[in-house]
Amino acid sequence: MRILPVHSSLLDAPKVLKKYGILPKKSLGQNFVINQRGLDAVISAAGLNGHEEVIEIGAGLGTLTIELAQHAGRVFAVEIDKRLIPVLQDVLQDFENVTLLHADFLQVDPGELVSRSGYSVVANIPYNITSALIRHLMESSISPERVVLTMQREVAQRITGLPGNMSLLALSVQIYGSAVITAHMPAGYFYPIPDVDSAVLRIDIYKEPMVPRNVIPVIFSLARAGFGQKRKKLRNSLASMMGTSPVEVEKLLVRAGIQPKSRAQELSIQDWEKIARIAVEENQLRR
Structure with missing residues (x-):
């Protein structure tokens, strides 16, 4: 398959949001990626080979979804905000390997979406649900092989903390997998522009947790x-x-x-x- 960059019009978030009459919600952590380098950083961290099943949490305006669709075998795009569903339906209509779901992912069993273990999860989420998300994934009927999160840089650094600088969040993630920051994303890569820079965090999930x-x-x-x-x-x-x-x-x-x-x-x-x-x-x- 020929890999094409996301069309520049889709990266013009203000224009897209205005077209559909949508104002971003801070409560949902809605800061949309508007820079191709940012999208490339996430795809690189995911390490896809064209055959995997991927669950995207927080599909937003569909820019990352399109990239995932061109690099993965199957994409399940989950979006909690019903206002964004018409946007996603329009931009994803030509991608037969994408399934769109309007749902709160914390209420969804990944095992009901993917057909086997070894799938990947890609998400741009509010940092305050990171711990709940990881536990939800680990307690599901089928656990992922890799989780790639775009989040506040400071939070990503906390998650990768070592003894001496551990946090409850780091503990809750590191029990289940090895976490590493793969890229930094300036605030200008997003719209609306957040107050802080972000980072791409990759978590390679252990076959079994570090403890029973x-x-x-x-x-x-x-x-x-x-x-x-x-x-x-x-x-x-x-x-x-x-x-x-x-x-x-x-x-x-x-x-x-x-x-x-x-x-x-x-x-x-x-x-x-x-x-x-x-x-x-x-x-x-x-x-």
């Missing part, structure tokens, strides 16, 4: 308490959540081989797993 699935809910319960008061030492931030005293938490941390004065951002995923396992073994979690 039955331990993950316990880890998240503990981590939410730890990061919720991240200035405090873990002995204090975990005590209330566990329904015990800081002294007892300190004993648990020592048994796990963790310094009692540690804070949440200093721990690795393996550290959280150790704490979770011991807390369960010693029945130290509040019921």
Whole structure:
């Protein structure tokens, strides 16, 4: 198939939006890519070979959808904003390998769309649903092989944080896959122009999470308490959540081989797993 760049008229977001009488919604994170280099960066990160199934979350004005359709075997374009559906129907009508869905992706089981595992997900989403999106994908009947997200640069940097600079968001993503920033996208690549620059984040999903699935809910319960008061030492931030005293938490941390004065951002995923396992073994979690 001959790969053609998106027609320049489709990158003129203000003109397209005016034609359909649409005002972008901040609540939906609607900043549309209007630069071909930005589209190329996302396609490069996705690493498509022409045969994969791809789910695009947040199809927007269809500019990235068209690129995906020319690089993938099948594209499922999901858009939550009903105002954009007529736009997408018009610009995608010649692409037989694209299926358009008007839906909230968090309410959709990917297994009902794709035919097999090994599919990719590409999304331009509000950063505040990143954690929920990853969990939704991992808990679906068929999990993806790769997830490519366009998001605020600062948030992408948080997700790729290492022990010493970890966050709850980083933990929730890195349990399931290896995250790397593949490109930076200036604010001028979007319309409306956002207040901050963006980045393309690629997450290569592990065949199995870094920790056993039955331990993950316990880890998240503990981590939410730890990061919720991240200035405090873990002995204090975990005590209330566990329904015990800081002294007892300190004993648990020592048994796990963790310094009692540690804070949440200093721990690795393996550290959280150790704490979770011991807390369960010693029945130290509040019921």
